[in-house]
Amino acid sequence: MEEYWWSASTAAARLSGSCGDSSVSCLTIPEQFRQLRPWIHHGWEMVLMAALLQDPQSQLRREGVEAFVAAYADRCRQALDAHGWSSSQLQGLLERVRSEAVQGDRAQWLARHRTFAGVPERLRCLGEDGVDWAVLTTKGRAFTAELLAGFALKPALLFGHEDGTKPDVLLRLQRERPLIGFVEDRRPTLETVLATPGLEALPCYLADWGYLRLSDREALPEGVSLLTLDRLATPLADWR
Numbered sequence: 001m002e003e004y005w006w007s008a009s010t011a012a013a014r015l016s017g018s019c020g021d022s023s024v025s026c027l028t029i030p031e032q033f034r035q036l037r038p039w040i041h042h043g044w045e046m047v048l049m050a051a052l053l054q055d056p057q058s059q060l061r062r063e064g065v066e067a068f069v070a071a072y073a074d075r076c077r078q079a080l081d082a083h084g085w086s087s088s089q090l091q092g093l094l095e096r097v098r099s100e101a102v103q104g105d106r107a108q109w110l111a112r113h114r115t116f117a118g119v120p121e122r123l124r125c126l127g128e129d130g131v132d133w134a135v136l137t138t139k140g141r142a143f144t145a146e147l148l149a150g151f152a153l154k155p156a157l158l159f160g161h162e163d164g165t166k167p168d169v170l171l172r173l174q175r176e177r178p179l180i181g182f183v184e185d186r187r188p189t190l191e192t193v194l195a196t197p198g199l200e201a202l203p204c205y206l207a208d209w210g211y212l213r214l215s216d217r218e219a220l221p222e223g224v225s226l227l228t229l230d231r232l233a234t235p236l237a238d239w240r
Contacts, residue, residue: 001037003112004046005029007101011093012051015085035065038213039072041186042138042161044090048079091161095140102146110150116209120151122232131180131236132156134173136166167196174198180236183227185210187220194223203240 006027036049052058059075060068068075080086101109126133134157137144141160148155159169166189173179184190185207193199205227206212206220217226225240 001029001034002114003109004037005033005050006112007094007097008033008043008046008050009054011047011090011097012054014093014097015047015051015083015090016054032060032065036069037211038216039069040211041189042087042091043094043140044087045076047090047094048076048085051083052079095143098140098143102143106146106150110147113147113150115151116229118229118233119209120153123153123155127154129236132177135159136169137161138166167193167199170202171196171198174202181205181239183207185212187212187216187224190224191221194221205239 030053032053033049040046040049049060052060055061059079098109123133133155135144135148135155136159138161141158141162144160145158148158157173163169166184170179170182170193179202181203182190182193183205184193187206190204190206193202193204200223202223204224206216206224208217208226208228220226227239231239
């Protein structure tokens with residue numbers, strides 16, 4: 001969360017040439033940003049949220065988080081149109097900020113990240129058990145590779161937003177090797193995967209330790225199992 005806000009707010013500040021509203025610090029994470037995080041899917045959305053939180057006249061600041069997320073996609077599109085921004089513009093700016101941070105002071109950049117307890121260790125054990133694991137992310141591939149390397153994690157394969165949607169990547173992977181499961185912390189993504197022809201039988205797991213909305217754990221659809229950190233630590237055969 002610390003890295004998300006720092007990168008997003010720094011990128012947003014460059015859009016306006018300043019950090020915006022002096023009551024919103026580029027270093028202090030606003031509670032509204034934490035509340036918005038479960039709805040954010042792509043990096044450009046983080047930059048947009050940061051820019052709106054730095055603007056006291058924005059619809060987000062005036063109406064509040066609850067009203068904004070009630071029509072999240074529409075509000076994002078309206079905000080982009082109102083400022084004359086594009087999603088690709090914001091995504092590119094975010095990736096430049098991160099790249100500069102890594103090149104400028106890699107140790108400081110890594111220090112802004114926190115792993116979830118036990119997750120890196122469990123991923124390393126997968127390799128020791130002879131099971132390949134891959135990372136599919138909507139973040140940039142280079143950013144993710146740098147982050148994984150910082151925690152000594154070596155996936156067999158890594159796919160960033162440049163490689164297409166997660167369902168598309170899973171379909172390509174499935175043609176090359178058997179897939180034993182897909183772990184994801186966005187319920188809508190899991191529902192999209194299971195609705196994709198050819199992926200209906202893929203075991204899907206909702207990561208309980210991710211950025212979930214309160215309702216995400218309720219009445220999970222068939223084919224999706226809740227995966228807690230305790231369950232993650234058990235043998236793969238015990239997950240289902």
